[in-house]
Amino acid sequence: MVAVPDRPLDAPLSDWAWSDLVWEDADTFRVHTDIYTSAAVFDAEMRAIFERGWVFVAHESQIPRPGDYRTATIGTQPVVVSRHEDGGIYVLLNRCRHRGTVVCRAEVGHSNYFRCPYHNWSYANNGDLVGVAMASGYPDDFDKGEWGLVRAPRVGSYRGLVFASLAPDGPTLDEHLAPITRYVDWWFERSPAGAITVLPTAHKYPYPGNWKWQAENGHDGYHGNYVHESWQRLLARAGEAPVAEIRKFRADGCTRGFRNGHGLLERPGGLNPAASWTGRMMAKYPEYGEALRSRHSDEEIEEISSRRNIFVFPNLYLFDTQLRVINPIAVDRTEVQLYVYALDGVPDALNRGRYRAHERFYGPSGFGSPDDVEIFVSNQTGVRARGVEWALLSRGMHREREGPDGEVIGHSTDEAPVRALYREWRRCMSS
């Protein structure tokens, strides 16, 4: 799709439709840097992307029993994700219908009721209004059925990943995820049970920058040799691989950009222990290898063992050790949560090794993540410089090809996935 607005590149923001802020022609792909700095753009994103589409809110293992709940946000709106005694998961706007007070202040907990602290209205954990304090102040025909907590009109789950949409209609969750389902399935199949359990504690980091810096970076295969040169030297010192070998590995694989804004960065897998983490684990823990072989062919294991960072538009990444959730707070404020998970059905020692590997690279004190965050804030500082209104996301446009599912496949250092993200961004912002 080609979208070239017919006005000068340096026209003021007020002259542009939101959808024009992504500018694409045959060989150039640009985004207007006001998308990182304009509060008006941010507000429009919340309406058009986060409040209309499917947003990740929790993993089912985080609320396993009836009565369990977690609070979350959809865009900037507070919600409660609650498991009711009927077994269903309800996503409730965290706002008392009386005067707007949040009915749940905790991050996580267990309760069959949410009670508003202001005037004591009480709601069941499916949102039903069950109690109004001093009810004689309302007429006898006051219909409590109309004054329950507002439920997200659509909630869906894929292999335990819970998504909610604040829009009553639109594409179904299956339709939204369809382009990447095959890769999400392979990602889950690293567990012989095909499932994960999220740990109770998470890494979290804020940064003074726009949410899209993090969204763009998770499947960016171009920055590693530079932003993570420190990490590469550390691996070389540890005898794990010389820098030249790491760089060759990082050049292997590909990027993929999909419909609906999804994308991924992929490193080749294989059964050879030298080739992939899964291959190494299968050799180190024979029972793990046997469990995978009993479920999958060698060809399938090759796919399963490919290391992929999978972006599920707009706020979720699936990483090797973590579910990464991107929470936009304001145009220049973001919080990121890294929910580390256990692979179900693997030896404890294997998971323990994954946790140590996670701590080593990720989180606020890791040897990798903070270098990325340093870039996000450097970007946010840099785009204050004006007169240069556009950022360039064309890398690899001249050499990309179409894949089997209609996705765009690029070199591992190319920007195919981030272009997919912004094509969907443009589509959402135009409708």
Place this chain on the structure above:
Amino acid sequence: MHELVTAAEPAADRAAAAPGAALTRDEAEALIYRECRLLDQLDLEEWLTLFTEDGLYWLPIADGEPEAAADAVSIVYDDATRRGERVFRTLHTPVLDQNPRSRTVHLAGNVEVAGRDERGDTRVLCSQIIAELRPGGQGQLGLNATRLFAARCEYRLRPVRDAWRISLKKVLLLDADQPLYNLTFVL
């Protein structure tokens, strides 16, 4: 930064550090103050020598015992190898997140000697306030602001040869379970 002039390392942490000896509060304070000074001077190679070979440097997300943290995720869970890597990356690699470097001031107080753990190591409790600043150019986001961290700390100390050494340094930040920006300096 001001260099502290010290003719020799203080001797207090060496006194009476024989196997089975009782740790005095003076000795505990001497060791903790020395550690604070080494960190504030960025003398991290020397800091590494304060630990026993099996020593653990631990920043939990939730309070608890260090053994249980093996099956959880912590902010930092550094054995000797990982501590060595942390110091190496900070001092000898092109890190972005410590360029510019953090300046710190560690303040330790409320020091109590609190019995022994099951290995016979002496437990020392204290509180620490750590001020941190990364200086940079005008208008650079993420820099130029002093941040304050408060923590309840637990040390476990063991006599090794003639000196008290750290078998555990646990730093339970007040905001351990909150979103935390750049904690790449040694707390």
